[in-house]
Amino acid sequence: MDFLLKELTEAKGVPGYEEEVRRIVQRELGNMDAEVVTDHMGSIFGKKIGAEEGPTICIAGHLDEVGFMVSEISRSGHLRFVPLGGWWSQVLLSQRVTIMTENKNYTGVVGSKPPHILTPEERNKVYPLKEMYIDVGAKSKEQVEEWGIHIGDPIVPICPFEILADEDTLLGKAFDNRAGCYLALESLKELRAHSHPNVVYSGATVQEEVGLRGATTAPYAVDPDVAIILDVGVAEDGPGTEGSDKLRLGNGPLVTFLDATMIPNTRFRNFVIETASKHEIPYQVETMTGGGTDAGRIHMYKRGVPSIVLGVAARYIHSHVSMVSKKDLEWAKRLVVELIKGLDQRKVDEFTQFAGRK
Missing domain, CATH: 2.40.30.40 (Peptidase M42, domain 2)
Incomplete structure (x- = not known):
């Protein structure tokens, strides 16, 4: 974990200038023998087929940092x-x-x-x-x-990557959203050891921080049936922000129920919660009335794409330095992998077919 995450966080890639980060992602996708797919703005995904006729699942972080x-x-x-x-x-x-x-x-x-x-x-x-x-x-x-x-x-x-004294807290710049890039790559890597009935595109978009712009064009390169967006949420576990319902480092990955750009498909959201519970993966629920993620654009592609935002709590984002938990990243990766293993065409149809519902 540590070397790739260090390399991703220390790479320089503000909106519109993501090339250094993109090269790392492309190298890692090449090492997995994934077919590389891009749009005309620079978003990049690796394609791996579990079943040729299965639904298309898009897993997306974003390359850029503030x-x-x-x-x-x-x-x-x-x-x-x-x-x-x-x-x-x-x-x-x-x-x-x-x-x-x-x-x-x-x-x-x-x-x-x-x-x-x-x-x-x-x-x-x-x-x-x-x-x-x-x-x-x-x-x-x-x-x-x-x-x-x-x-x-x-x-x-400028902020170098560092593992702090508890050997779980990771410090560095741009965890928003190199944490998502890392999870997209590691999830695809992990999926090689598992069978699943889907076509998976995993990678990252460009220019999220200036208006979800890559997420507007990337779906035309991937044409997803379902999208899993990987990002970070605002941790509120410091002095003055404590509370039982606050997001905390080390308490598991985040499942976003609401942000300013999207309310997720409730059947897909419930499937995520059921999957986490089934595999004993701890999770935290995020509701955020301000801000948004790439899901805000991708879920409105064509007739609509059931989308969910997963991620990890992070301290001090949109500054020179941020912190995340190594345990949260591991749990988040496991949750993504289990979701892909549990998805199939029948399940996706349950999310998207509304006619006749009571």
């Missing part, structure tokens, strides 16, 4: 930037970033004043992102341009 883009270069050589994805500005000050250019990467820091020179008014001010800048050590705009840094270049947070 980041930024260079929007302006000042005369003094500082970079202004705009967000790619959702950020709360206060997590940015003094953080290190990578500016990716065509030929070389550069390290910079989001500039901020030291506390010694802050006025009382500045100390109490929420510092807006539009006033922040990135310092790459340049002395002028001309020097920045000589280095090959241009407006439009992507900017990626």
